[in-house]
Amino acid sequence: MKNQDKVTKDKENTELKKQIEVLTNDWKRALADYQNLQRRYEKEKIEFAQYANGILVLKLLSTLDYLEKVQSYLKDDGLGLAIKEFKNVLSEEGLKEVEVLGKKFNPEEMEAIEKIDGEEDKVIEVISKGYRLKDKLIRPAKVKVSVIII
Amino acid sequence: MGKIIGIDLGTTNSCVAVMEGGSPKVIYSAEGRNVIPSVVDPVSHIVGDVAKRQVVVKPRSTIFSIKRLMGRKYKDESVQRDIKWLPYSIKEGRDGMAVVEVDGRTFTPQEISAMILQKIKADAESYLGGKVTQAVITVPAYFDDSQRQATKQAGEIAGLEVLRIINEPTASSLAYGLDKKNAHTIAVYDLGGGTFDISVLELGEGVYEVKATNGDTHLGGDDFDQVVLSYLAETFQKENGIDLRKDPQALQRLRDAAEKAKIELSSSKEAEINQPFITQGKDGNPLHLNMKLSRAKLEELVDDLIQKTIEPVKKCLADAKKEKKDIDEIVMVGGMTRMPKVYETVKNFFGKEPNRSVNPDEVVAVGAAIQGGVLGGEVKDVLLLDVTPLTLGIETLGSVATPLIPRNTTVPTSKSQVFSTAADNQTQVEVNVLQGERPMAADNKSLGRFVLDGIPPAPRGIPQIEVSFDIDANGILNVAAKDKATGRSQSVSIKGSTGLSKDEVEKMTKEAEVHASEDEEKKKLVEIRNLAENLVYTSEKTLKDAGDKVKPEDKKEVEEKVSAVREALKSEKAAEIEDKTKELSDVLQKVGAAMYQSSSAGQQTTADNQPPTGEQETKAEEPKAGEKVEEGEVVK
Numbered sequence: 061m062k063n064q065d066k067v068t069k070d071k072e073n074t075e076l077k078k079q080i081e082v083l084t085n086d087w088k089r090a091l092a093d094y095q096n097l098q099r100r101y102e103k104e105k106i107e108f109a110q111y112a113n114g115i116l117v118l119k120l121l122s123t124l125d126y127l128e129k130v131q132s133y134l135k136d137d138g139l140g141l142a143i144k145e146f147k148n149v150l151s152e153e154g155l156k157e158v159e160v161l162g163k164k165f166n167p168e169e170m171e172a173i174e175k176i177d178g179e180e181d182k183v184i185e186v187i188s189k190g191y192r193l194k195d196k197l198i199r200p201a202k203v204k205v206s207v208i209i210i
Numbered sequence: 211m212g213k214i215i216g217i218d219l220g221t222t223n224s225c226v227a228v229m230e231g232g233s234p235k236v237i238y239s240a241e242g243r244n245v246i247p248s249v250v251d252p253v254s255h256i257v258g259d260v261a262k263r264q265v266v267v268k269p270r271s272t273i274f275s276i277k278r279l280m281g282r283k284y285k286d287e288s289v290q291r292d293i294k295w296l297p298y299s300i301k302e303g304r305d306g307m308a309v310v311e312v313d314g315r316t317f318t319p320q321e322i323s324a325m326i327l328q329k330i331k332a333d334a335e336s337y338l339g340g341k342v343t344q345a346v347i348t349v350p351a352y353f354d355d356s357q358r359q360a361t362k363q364a365g366e367i368a369g370l371e372v373l374r375i376i377n378e379p380t381a382s383s384l385a386y387g388l389d390k391k392n393a394h395t396i397a398v399y400d401l402g403g404g405t406f407d408i409s410v411l412e413l414g415e416g417v418y419e420v421k422a423t424n425g426d427t428h429l430g431g432d433d434f435d436q437v438v439l440s441y442l443a444e445t446f447q448k449e450n451g452i453d454l455r456k457d458p459q460a461l462q463r464l465r466d467a468a469e470k471a472k473i474e475l476s477s478s479k480e481a482e483i484n485q486p487f488i489t490q491g492k493d494g495n496p497l498h499l500n501m502k503l504s505r506a507k508l509e510e511l512v513d514d515l516i517q518k519t520i521e522p523v524k525k526c527l528a529d530a531k532k533e534k535k536d537i538d539e540i541v542m543v544g545g546m547t548r549m550p551k552v553y554e555t556v557k558n559f560f561g562k563e564p565n566r567s568v569n570p571d572e573v574v575a576v577g578a579a580i581q582g583g584v585l586g587g588e589v590k591d592v593l594l595l596d597v598t599p600l601t602l603g604i605e606t607l608g609s610v611a612t613p614l615i616p617r618n619t620t621v622p623t624s625k626s627q628v629f630s631t632a633a634d635n636q637t638q639v640e641v642n643v644l645q646g647e648r649p650m651a652a653d654n655k656s657l658g659r660f661v662l663d664g665i666p667p668a669p670r671g672i673p674q675i676e677v678s679f680d681i682d683a684n685g686i687l688n689v690a691a692k693d694k695a696t697g698r699s700q701s702v703s704i705k706g707s708t709g710l711s712k713d714e715v716e717k718m719t720k721e722a723e724v725h726a727s728e729d730e731e732k733k734k735l736v737e738i739r740n741l742a743e744n745l746v747y748t749s750e751k752t753l754k755d756a757g758d759k760v761k762p763e764d765k766k767e768v769e770e771k772v773s774a775v776r777e778a779l780k781s782e783k784a785a786e787i788e789d790k791t792k793e794l795s796d797v798l799q800k801v802g803a804a805m806y807q808s809s810s811a812g813q814q815t816t817a818d819n820q821p822p823t824g825e826q827e828t829k830a831e832e833p834k835a836g837e838k839v840e841e842g843e844v845v846k
Contacts, residue, residue, distance in 0.1 A: 171263035
């Protein structure tokens with residue numbers, strides 16, 4: 061009888077130990093997830109503050125493209141000033157144009173739209189300008205690239 | 211303990227997700243996108259968005275659609291078909307397998323895919339802040355053993371232990387938790403960037419079995435874009451006599467505009483396409499593209515493409531020996547299923563609402579992550595944490611219900627706040643624990659009440675009584691009140707604070723909505739009364755403390771105004787009480803100012819002449835007969 065009691069007790073013990081192990085595991089996992097979340101939250105908060113304007117600025121860029129395109133035809137002084145002012149506002153927000161003309165084609169900041177015969181991998185025309193917002197590329201430049209066509 | 215990531219290794223785009231805190235989360239790429247284009251330059255080791263940007267310049271060394279070659283023999287019919295249109299060079303490799311050749315080097319599809327997986331692994335590691343070594347990868351249901359094996363190898367080359375290869379439709383079903391919903395027969399409609407797949411699955415013994423698959427390996431979003439683009443170009447040509455497609459720059463702008471319009475028309479009825487100075491006319495004058503595209507027109511344009519998906523669906527059902535009515539659930543996958551017309555078509559075909567709440571670009575990866583969670587022991591039967599169905603709080607002065615734990619808070623949770631007494635020399639407070647959404651205590655359910663006594667006599671607002679609510683994982687609510695000065699405490703334990711029946715919760719929530727405005731008025735009246743009573747108290751205290759420093763005529767005026775407020779308080783008219791209170795307040799300020807002028811030291815008026823702005827208060831009951839309930843104050 062006593063023996064049987066012991067057997068049940070032992071069994072119970074093992075069960076409980078197993079349960080503790082499972083629970084500890086779950087708890088650690090939840091804690092780890094939470095800590096990671098905390099860390100990421102801090103990081104994202106900083107990034108958010110830095111790039112919160114990015115989406116809006118990106119949308120405004122197509123308008124800037126149009127204005128510049130119009131200006132290339134009209135060559136109007138007033139419009140020129142207006143564009144300059146618009147660009148000033150954007151650059152105050154940390155917008156910088158990516159300089160690409162004449163450089164070697166680099167897909168990290170440019171997208172090739174067209175290629176023509178010529179020197180190897182050289183940007184010969186900018187179709188739409190690329191921009192960085194506080195060092196982060198928000199729009200790659202669309203470019204025409206010369207390549208050696210064999 | 212590393213995380214197991216779930217990867218949707220797609221033909222056009224790939225996506226990765228992971229289980230976090232019991233729910234799947236999509237990991238964004240270093241470029242900040244939820245998907246990574248499945249494009250690789252194997253020689254320069256460039257992957258994803260960056261590789262995609264150089265396709266035009268390096269068409270022969272930028273590999274895309276590699277999934278079409280995975281685990282296939284060079285002589286396979288499908289490979290021979292793909293060779294015709296893929297711009298890079300495809301050769302016969304070892305054992306007759308298809309390989310790609312770039313700059314004289316050969317790469318197996320496994321190696322190319324591994325580079326995509328490496329990028330995914332790196333992005334996941336930077337997100338999770340630790341090593342990632344294990345993954346679940348999805349494949350199309352029609353992949354044979356050799357293709358699955360190749361996918362697994364790709365994972366291994368990338369340094370990932372592939373714990374399981376699962377079918378894409380199975381992953382999608384997992385993402386919707388259909389296994390838990392006991393959905394027996396499921397149809398998964400997957401219209402992605404370049405391929406269309408339809409699968410019928412059957413759930414048996416907790417495992418999904420693919421009964422049949424069908425599809426079109428060359429039908430997807432790209433075709434839809436192409437149709438829109440052609441329409442725009444042709445319309446422009448009719449009007450201006452110029453084919454924009456012949457000008458690469460104009461074509462690029464047109465392509466962007468077409469895709470943008472397509473996306474816009476999923477949510478709005480009409481899209482405007484504006485591209486000023488898109489080209490020059492024959493006379494050298496600039497030409498603009500300015501068109502409107504309606505959703506109806508778009509749907510007319512792509513109707514053929516959508517109809518093309520229906521035939522494979524029918525075949526798939528026939529192969530699975532199922533009829534439309536046998537399908538319990540339909541799952542929508544792939545970006546194109548966002549188009550309302552696609553959704554409508556599928557809905558009309560099956561006569562049932564398809565599932566589409568999960569982002570269709572992410573759903574496969576989400577399902578893979580869930581499978582990963584199951585394998586890692588993270589997801590069991592999914593630990594469902596309870597939430598408090600209704601707000602829990604206590605009753606405060608004027609029978610106002612002051613919330614401590616808002617509804618829908620995940621338990622276990624706890625919250626404590628310090629309250630104070632409302633009357634001088636108040637020696638006990640009563641804590642009435644309330645449940646419900648109504649602002650007035652009486653309209654909510656009282657779960658229990660207790661009295662904390664033995665508070666040392668002190669002016670109102672001085673004692674600090676900490677009230678804490680604690681709900682444990684079993685839904686048992688413990689409420690305790692503790693006097694910080696004496697350490698005396700009282701508590702009550704309430705079972706089943708979360709265990710209301712669904713009907714009860716619904717009823718109480720509904721009531722709260724119905725009575726919202728009337729309740730708000732009641733609460734406002736109480737607040738106004740509290741304010742008035744407080745000012746009366748302060749006024750009398752000020753007069754008493756100041757003694758003969760107050761000019762008799764001022765004193766008389768204050769006393770008159772005090773009785774006026776008292777009179778008004780007998781009524782239930784909020785406006786009147788408010789007016790009288792204001793008058794009293796003005797007079798009192800005048801007296802105060804006069805006192806400061808006359809005496810340098812100045813008598814102190816009590817700091818508590820204004821109740822805090824409707825925040826935490828506790829009801830405190832003065833036990834002596836005749837005294838009414840007075841309010842507590844916050845001690846922050």
